[in-house]
Amino acid sequence: IEITGDKRVTGRTENMDRTRLAESVGEAFRESLDSSSLANVLGNTITRRLIGDYREMGQYDVWRRACEVVPVSDFRTQERTRFGGYGDLPAVAQGAAYVALTSPTDEKATYAATKRGGTEDITLEMIKNDDVGVIRRIPVKLSRSAKRTLAKFVLDFVRTNPTLYDSVAFFHATHANLGATALDATTLAAARLAMLKQTELSSSDRIGVGPKNLWVPFDTESAAVDLFSKNTNLDKTFIQSLALDVIPVWYWTDTNDWAISADPMDVPGIEVGFLDGNEEPELFVQDNPTVGSMFSNDKITYKIRHIYGGNVKEYRGWYKAVVA
Numbered sequence: 472i473e474i475t476g477d478k479r480v481t482g483r484t485e486n487m488d489r490t491r492l493a494e495s496v497g498e499a500f501r502e503s504l505d506s507s508s509l510a511n512v513l514g515n516t517i518t519r520r521l522i523g524d525y526r527e528m529g530q531y532d533v534w535r536r537a538c539e540v541v542p543v544s545d546f547r548t549q550e551r552t553r554f555g556g557y558g559d560l561p562a563v564a565q566g567a568a569y570v571a572l573t574s575p576t577d578e579k580a581t582y583a584a585t586k587r588g589g590t591e592d593i594t595l596e597m598i599k600n601d602d603v604g605v606i607r608r609i610p611v612k613l614s615r616s617a618k619r620t621l622a623k624f625v626l627d628f629v630r631t632n633p634t635l636y637d638s639v640a641f642f643h644a645t646h647a648n649l650g651a652t653a654l655d656a657t658t659l660a661a662a663r664l665a666m667l668k669q670t671e672l673s674s675s676d677r678i679g680v681g682p683k684n685l686w687v688p689f690d691t692e693s694a695a696v697d698l699f700s701k702n703t704n705l706d707k708t709f710i711q712s713l714a715l716d717v718i719p720v721w722y723w724t725d726t727n728d729w730a731i732s733a734d735p736m737d738v739p740g741i742e743v744g745f746l747d748g749n750e751e752p753e754l755f756v757q758d759n760p761t762v763g764s765m766f767s768n769d770k771i772t773y774k775i776r777h778i779y780g781g782n783v784k785e786y787r788g789w790y791k792a793v794v795a
Contacts (some may be wrong), residue, residue: 472598480598489777492784494637518754519612519771525751528717534625534720536684537732538741542748543584546579549612549744551784552579555673576671580636580784587620588776595769613775617752621743625749626720628783628793629686629730635783642730642791650792654691654729656698656710661711662731662790669787678787680738682731685715690726692719738788743781754775 472478476488543549555575563569591613593606603679632641642649647665663683669678687695695717698710715731732740757763757772764770 525615535624539739541743568672582782584780592770685736686730688723733788740788746778
């Protein structure tokens, strides 16, 4: 209302203060005001606020430390095939023929992008009676909801331990990445050793990549950080020298479970694909005063949409302790 001068919130040009709108929004609007001008001002402002808040780093952005992000071009099933390696090359005697190498096998993970979102209505009465800035908080709330949903989507692969492409659970004895003891220096060293001993598909050669991140619930954060503190000793212990990044996960409620992961650049364990590479949620507005909800109910309807998918494509860069 302050920007447009449209005190009755009609969205119609004749009820707007052209001078005020031009000064507030810019000269580009001076010759192009029409019945959608109010929607442009309010809609663009809310969209910018949503995107701006979404891009700010916070507790909901820790998922980026767990996965690789890629663009996808459609809603069809994405196939991520990983080939194994070759064993050591055999020696070839003088005059002898070269022998055929054992061809590596492959593993394939799949996923498809999925739409997530919903709608919200802003009524004429809400706009007129909003003297405490409730409407200004809507894009922030929508942004936080989108970020939280995405973060849970990624981190639930670790929390819920789903079955993978090989019909075995993500964390399983068969994968040599499942423990059952509480977090301390000894168990962390054992978990790191298990990760270092993971072997490449087909070649069975050790990968030799250690952990970079330590994932814990809030309840265990203090104990996890203390593992890497020197306290009164002058020399670092072996565990203190590792200096893993402790990442607390706000919604994990099991106070005993913990996990470690390698850098996704070294072992890309989880992949998340965003449609057309668009990582930010989209906000759409239905606001024409002559049709739709604005015409029939004096309501501006907003729709938020976020499209992505993902899956675990490599278990060898992860280890989890599920403590009874």
